[in-house]
Amino acid sequence: MRLMMFEASGGPRLGVVDGDKVIDVAAADPALPKTMLALIEAGPEALSRVAAAVKGAGDGAVQALKDVKPALPIEKPGKFICVGLNYAAHAREGGHEPPKYPSLFVRWPSSLVAAEAPVILPKVCDQLDYEAELTFVIGKGGRAIPEDKGLDHVFGYTLFNDVSVRAWQRYTPQWTQGKNFDGTGPLGPVVVTPDELPAGASGLRITSRVNGETRQDSNTGDLIFGVARLVEILSEFMTLEPGDVVATGTPSGVAHAMKPPGWMKAGDRVEVEVEGIGILGNPIVAES
Structure with missing residues (x-):
């Protein structure tokens, strides 16, 4: 569904x-x-x-x-957990070795926007980057969930564009400020139930486009930590609850790795697509 x-x-x-x-x-x-x-x-x-x-x-x-005008699938998730460096090629393009344990950070609800809503280019920084991400929503909560039961806890899959303000992201070793500018987290528009996709939404083409130009082109089968494993890891230290959202990380091809960097600017349109789920599109608008 x-x-x-x-x-x-x-x-x-x-x-x-x-x-x-x-x-x-x-x-x-x-x-x-x-x-x-x-x-x-x-x-x-x-x-x-x-x-x-x-x-x-x-x-x-x-x-x-x-x-119809899309709204956020879940307006204020109890937890919005993001996984960094979860594709080996993306880790390396940022100067990192593929991790043995996932890098984790959080998104606040004030940063989220619905499909087709403006993504805000902030006045303080022009280094606005895109990140296409397969994202899953927790259905059945729990703690200490083993990997072989992890997919039983997934309600469905959606799309996220982890738009990043890169200079702010680099200010400290953790990335919170660069990942939480208001109006920089497109989510949705649909949530697809697991019965319509391969197990763990694995093996699906994932792409991003800016003004129709493909920037990222990979496959969710290349995730270092797949959906079931992420459920296991996260539930080792926190209780996962219905409606929690987990963004699984982005593949290579982001703007900061281009030479010169291909930052998004006002007037651009950015799209994220995952095979079998759909397209998440948003215009870029300068902060007023």
Whole structure:
């Protein structure tokens, strides 16, 4: 199933994407969860009820996908965990050896933006970089989850562009400030359930484009730490909870490694694509 949140007059609503249409879940059955997070928290049975409801939805519940405005799939994740240097070639282009343990940092909700919303080029720095990332959403929470059970805890997969303000990222050995400027974290637009993808979303082409020019082109099968292993590692020291979001890292081809660097600028359009999931696109707009 392909799920999304979209803007509506009474606030964001949960929808199921079917080809070029979106079925409004609340319009199909008002008793169903009304947000992605509520659906996740309601468990697998609720997902089955959504599937049944949208099959019988009337015309009043259906909208054209092109006419809806995407909202963040999860507006304020309890935890948004990012994995750095998780593709060997990307680690090396930044001057690092592939890690034996993943580099981890966090994103704050104030940095996140929905698909098609502006990504903000800050006044204080013009070193704005893109990072295409396969991202997963936790469905069933837990602690000390073994790798062979890790995928049982994944609700679905989405897209993230870990837009980075590189100069700020380099100010200290940890990257928090360069990764959390307001309006620099595009997420979405859809969350795809695991049954529609290969196990662990492995073996999928992942690309980024700036103004139609391909900058990154790799495969999620090249992840050093795959989805199940990341669930194991993260749950060793924290309780994973429904709705937590994990971005798995970016492949080689980022702007700072180009000669000269190919920073994004105001007026550009950036897109992230993962095979089987879709496209996350955003314009770049200068901070006012």
